[in-house]
Amino acid sequence: MEPTDAILEQLRLLDAKPDQPVSMFDIGIPLIGLGYTQDQILNALFYLESKKQIELLPGNRLRVVTPV
Secondary structure, X not given: XXXXXXXXXXXXXXXXXXXXXXXXXXXXXXXXXXXXXXXXXXXXXXXXXXXXXXXXXXXXXXXXXXXX
């Protein structure tokens, strides 16, 4: 599975909503456990932000912009 798909799947599992910021740790820790590297995760997060699917927030958090 591509890192972007894995992040979106993790957000679905967390039932992420646009009005509820999510901690990066809630996404990163499980994905690292699945074998993704920090670079892969970070690049995927930047890609998803460029596509306006998520918004990166201060304090190692993110918010979904479009429903996952």
